[in-house]
Amino acid sequence: MTYMSVETEEAKLDKFMERIESGDKIEADDWMPDEYRMTLIKLISMHGMSEIMGALPEKEWVPRAPSLYRKLGIMAKVQDEMGHGQLLLRVTEDLLIPYNKNRGDLMQDLFTGDLKFHNVFHMETKTWADAGIIGWLVDGAAIITQTDMLKASYGPYSRALQRICAEEVFHAQHGESIILALAEGTENQKAMVQEALNRWWEPLLMFFGPASKETTGSSKQDLTIKYKIRTKTNEEFRQIFFDKYIPRILSLGLTIPDPTLHYDKESNMWSYQQPDWNEFKKIIKNQGPRSEARLNLRRHSYEYNSWVRDALSATIS
């Protein structure tokens, strides 16, 4: 018996929290409390699967992109999203070792609905302007939450995010380029951007999650802050998003579809119309407009491409 193993659980937990408080990074093989491991697994598996599911609404626009250059740009972005999924699933798998689970199990959890994917990727994309809004504002929102976790206490996640955020910068600029071209285009093109913004405004507000757990009955924000995985609350993220993007949206002559929206100087907060959180609850239960269709596409490609896995695992006698 080594002397490490005679330490009580309580002493281990104290030492663990001390490491987190001091800014030390926790690695996959280090001792960690179950609550920390479970919080990370939930967060990172959902993040990883959302990258993979998020590639689908964008992939729909590869054949319909308006020029070869735009096609190449959005294809590169779709490939990045799948790459981010690979990184994040890898990080999750190392956390799953004690439970003897792997990415095949995660994929099954996605299919059964036990593993959720992000609310924005359940929505329809009706025009090319939606592809632009996703790059500009959805990726913009993702950058706000992800850069906050660049210094996360869990080393492997923090390192994955360094890579991911570097590429998100390209994604945001790719989206801006599409939106600026349309916003400076014909009346029809301008109208297309406005309609896309109208469609995406509510999902964008929902992106950061409800301000408190009273809305949906549960929230991981307290735990992720306690363990120094992230530093800000859902509402703080949403307010930063408003700070950064409202002036830019307005500068293009677009109208934000919320007549109540204004900056409150007393509280230093944006006041806004709450999205329909009951709709949000339905969406995250896979009852959104495109939830089933996208899950079916993922199920189909997983089964249809299983021959590749079979071929690679075949033994030649």
Add this chain to the structure above:
Amino acid sequence: MMGEEKFYQEYEIFSKRTPSSAFQHQFSLLAPNEDMAFIMAQENFMRREPVADIWIVNRKHIKKMNDEEKMTLNRLENKDYRTTKGYGYLKKKWRQYEQEMLDEKEILSWGGVRK
């Protein structure tokens, strides 16, 4: 889930940006064999930055330190005699002889053409 023999293997990926730079750890990936690991390494981690060479190492061949072994890495801070820090007083000495001290920066600059 994947049959008796583990189908996916875990590989740690190292690469270098230029022929003269040192290898750097990038990340890990899952692949069924080494050839696929090379392909996945490029697809996953090297879509943009220049790369001159890639190493892949199956994780089962890596010997890691446990917590107890890591404790052997702690150093006592009483080894000034091993570093230039312990010889800092020489600067003042040489000044008495009206000579510049040959410090690390000066010595490491000697590799080039004679000035």
